[in-house]
Amino acid sequence: MQAELCSPASLDPEFFSSHPGVAVAVVAGDGGKVGSVAAYLEQPGQAVIYERWVTGPPQCWRLAFDKLLGELRRLNVRVVRAGTTRPVLRNWYERELGMSVWRELVRYERDLGGSHPSHDRRRGPAAIRPAVLERDRGALEAIWRAAPDHPSITALEDLARLFPARFAVADLHGAVCGYCFSYVENGVGxxxxxxxxxxxxxxxxxxxxxxxxxxxxxxxxxxxxxNTEVGNPVTHGLYTSFGYRRAGSFVVLERSL
Known part of the structure; x- marks a missing residue:
């Protein structure tokens, strides 16, 4: 078997049409494709493992990731991250790739259902309106800098180009003081x-x-x-009051290259 670079767009044309990335295919001796793995460049010097489609034995996984990480180094990527809800995959990332936990999040899920009247978006001190990026960008960037573990405004814009999205801001006396970004992919918000x-x-x-x-x-x-941070009872109470229920954990791992 051998690992070869391939086009990321061949794996996910829609996503990689707007995200620069790297992809590797593992090919068996008879020329048949065993699987593939891809990563996208989130920002300069940083990449995120987007997906893995390696279906062969464990040595195929290692072959694919070694090739992928080597190519990311060539592109001057300094940090690579990967997220998973699966303990088996987390253990593999830690054991085989030397990754360590960067953030540990709790996943909450909500079924279809109407909002309780007390959840009216108008009940509160701020006016909630759609973001107007041409006008609001400066305020949004300033708010994001107070919580840089969240996706950047540019990353949210990228998502909005790919999927139906709602970018709402809280306007208090004419000044933006908060925002919320949501989107829908494959029928799930x-x-x-x-x-x-x-x-x-x-x-x-x-x-x-x-x-x-x-x-x-x-x-x-x-x-x-x-997904929200582990150990935050305030957000737990907030989300459960809207009908969300805890549905497992989501771990983000990282390593330097």
């Missing part, structure tokens, strides 16, 4: 990021933003999920 400026927290603005996202999911009649 994802509440991707919700942030309130530190000075404006504790006023119910985060609840208003989540209510807006939940109302949007209900309008589209899709179930939804989100």
């Amino acid at each position: 994802c509440l991707k990021s919700v942030i309130v400026a530190p000075a404006k927290r504790g006023r119910g603005i985060g609840r208003q933003l989540v209510a807006d996202a939940v109302a949007w999911f209900d309008e589209l009649r899709v179930p939804s999920f989100l």
Whole structure:
């Protein structure tokens, strides 16, 4: 068997049409494809393992990832990350690739169902409206810098080009003080990021933003999920009040190259 570079677009044309990436195919001695793995360049110097399609024995996995990591080094990638909900895959990343846990998140899921009246997005101090990036970008970037573990504004824009999305902001007396980004992929909603400026927290603005996202999911009649930090009872209470239930964990691992 041998590992060969291949076109990322051949694995996922829609995603890699707007994300630069690297892909590797593992080919058996008879020329048959055993599997493949891909990563995308999230930002300069950083890559994320997007997906693996390696179906052969464990040595195929190692062959594919060794080739992938070598190509990422050639592209001056310094850090590579991978996320998984599967303990077996987490153990493999740690044991075989030397990755360590960067963030550990709790996954919450919500079935279809109407919002309770108390979850009205209008109940709170802020006005919730769609983001206008030409006007709001400066404020959004400033809010994001207070929580840089969240996806960047540019990364959210990329998602909005690929999937139906709702980018809502909380406007308090004419100033943007928070935002929430949600999108739908394959009939399932994802509440991707919700942030309130530190000075404006504790006023119910985060609840208003989540209510807006939940109302949007209900309008589209899709179930939804989100991932949030482990050990945060405030967010646990917030999300469960909207009908979300804990559904496992999501671990993000990383290693330097």
